[in-house]
Amino acid sequence: MAEVATKRPRWIGKSMPRVEDLRFLRGKGRYIDDLKLPNMAHAAILRSPYAHARIVRIDTSAAERLPGVYKVVTGKDVAERMNPLPTFAVGPIYQHLLAVDKVRYAGEAVAAVVAENRYIAEDACDLIEVEYEPLPPVVDPFEAMEPGAPLVHEALGSNIAYSRTFTFGDVEGDFANADHVVSARLRWPRSSAMPMETNGAIGDYDEGTGTLTIYANSMNFTYFQWLIATSLKIPASKLKVVPINAGGSFGSKFFMHKVPTMAGFLSMVAGRPVKYVEDRIDHILNNDHCGSDRYYDVSLAFDNDGTLRSLKIDCVDDYGAYLQFGTGTHGNALAQVVGPYRIQSVQYKLTAVLTNKNQQGAYRGFGSEVNNWVLERMVDLAARKLGMDRAEIRRKNFIRPEQFPYKIPTGNIYDSGNYEGVLDKALKLVDYEYWVGERERARQEGRYLGIGIVTAQERSVFSSTEFWFWFDQPSFPVTSSPESATITIDPTGKFVVTLHSLAFWGNSPETVVTQVVAEEFDVDPSDIVVTYADSQHALPGTGPGGSRFTVMVTGALVGASARLKEKIKKIAAHELEVSPDDLEFSEGKVRVKGSPDRALTLDQIALKAYMFRLDLPEDIESGLEASYTYDHPYTTLPSADRKDLGVFYPFVGHACHIAVVEVDPETGQFTYHKYAAVHDCGTVVNPMTLHGHITGGAVQGLGTALFEEYVYDESGQMLTASFMDYLVPTAMDVPRFDIDHQETPSPYTPYGIKGGGEGGRMMSPGAITAALEDALEPFGVRITELPITPSKIVGWIQQARGGQA
Structure with missing residues (x-):
């Protein structure tokens, strides 16, 4: 069990401006498309116009003759070399x-052109002749x-890639003995992360x-570096991946x-070096x-008194043409x-289906935001x-609160929480009783005001067993997902921290690192510089994903700090x-406890460590540097019969979101009156950046709930392949978010931190769905699908009125 800090922190919990902001707000950040290498060429990709077709013939001769073209490659070249x-x-x-x-889907890559510039490469793609045999x-x-x-394959x-039913507890008994059962058919459509910067890379062989x-x-x-090396048929030691600042990710x-x-x-x-950066399409x-x-x-x-007893879920998941993540x-x-x-009991049936669409991957929430929406829909029905x-x-x-740590039916552990406290804060923040009264007054006036409440979880810090416990005999039973950090103090007493698994991705990793290291050594944040290792020089790391990075990098930093402090x-x-036990770190110094005047500054100690080796005891080496690899602090293996999936996501945050809206039934448009969110992410490292997490995530959740959808026609053509048709919310489409926090520290992590990177998107789809449904309650409308568009609202009202406009 991790030791939770008992002294009042100086930097942890402070709303410190992001240290990354200085360069990015001045336009001095360096993104992939800013990078230019000598003799660099550019690539463009020819994509299939068909969702399903055999490739009969490819003629690249005209493209190869175009001046400025260096190379044209097809699937034949790939099959021979990769x-x-x-x-x-x-x-x-x-x-x-x-x-x-x-x-196997419209848009799949068929050929690639390397040329002097992107314009020539795109023109050459138009010259490639491909004969297809269309398939249904x-x-x-x-x-x-x-x-x-x-x-598809x-x-x-x-086309069924996976099908299994998991049962946890006495589901049938609980359903038989319950006073009531509610059922619903629910639909969550495909959408995607849309960061400002698309994916890009430069290869230099x-x-x-x-x-x-x-x-x-x-x-x-x-x-994943070694997996890319395996695809390319080169030794992993001969592949060096250099991280470049990313203009947003959200899982993408x-x-x-x-x-x-x-x-x-x-x-x-x-x-020669080749750059390829995706365009938006x-x-x-x-x-x-x-x-x-x-x-x-x-x-x-559930029972007459509202006690929830058991849950049955039957899910058909459209994975598209490939299954890169399995059913994770x-x-x-x-x-x-x-x-x-x-x-107390759960039945979960999953059927993973392949279709002629692009594959699924990681998008903020990574499936758990969908479960939150589904569960909260059912609680509202009850x-x-x-x-x-x-x-x-x-x-x-x-x-x-006294039941934590709490084991849920699947076997996972919730580490800590005070859910009622979060609810009470949210009700107060939104002024719930006022809006309940206002809703009734509005209905008497013929207005349609609604209140939506969700109280839901945000799991954080995955354990890798979740990717393989689906199988009795997994082919790849990975159990390690660590994070590493290196702390160096230079001869002048300044800190350089090296991260080993990522680059800046629009979040604030450098700010987190700066606050934690400043806390550990009680130094000023301005004395800390953060840098990044490439894959050839990196220690084990997993990177951000599953709201894991703050917890895991803090663990690595605390471990490296302990070694360096010693x-x-x-x-x-x-x-x-004096004895080392009599020393403490304070305000950039190491001083004798109880005698603050007897002290050495860190720059004095650093200079001694680097330049005066013979003045030190023989067991002390020159320099000041320490590295630490931090493994998952609490995880267990699943049982052989899969009746218990083990502990695999135990640091569980919680939040309550409450939305108040008013709907115009004639147009389907609505306005926000209020939106309140209270989150518990354990110990808050930086309230300002966490506020940004919650706000950004909530906006993306509203995008999923109200605007965004990948729409395909019967032939498999995507009808929303650009921002002309794929709508994303703007600042004018979202409410002001009133945000507050509650802190119940985790007993298992350094400083009691839990993850908070996905929380907004975990909650807002459920909150806005519930609010709109509540507003439409006089019509008897039940919302069971997303996105909730104005035309759908009008259609639902007309249907409820018996088809009359």
């Missing part, structure tokens, strides 16, 4: 860098499961050394492999990060499947069935002629 792309799928579901024999596409996942449906023999350097805005190059760059692998491969075959059509695309049949059993997004859901409630206040049914079923104290003890 392995398939990295995947965690089981069975014969292989994805190649360029389609080899057939294409399968777009609907339910049709894909029918006998005789066209197969013939070698698999089915050195034929002399055989080393391939890839500059990329990827988020966890250390963790978590397992970014297509673009870096493409740039690396093209550099190897072209014999590329980013939408052929990304690594489509969000969940699910159909649910859900039932909730549902592991995220199972980590918090019962939410903050004392539900409250309506009983005529019970929606806040009170939640309060009645909360896990109590050496510093030895030097200071020798100089001051």
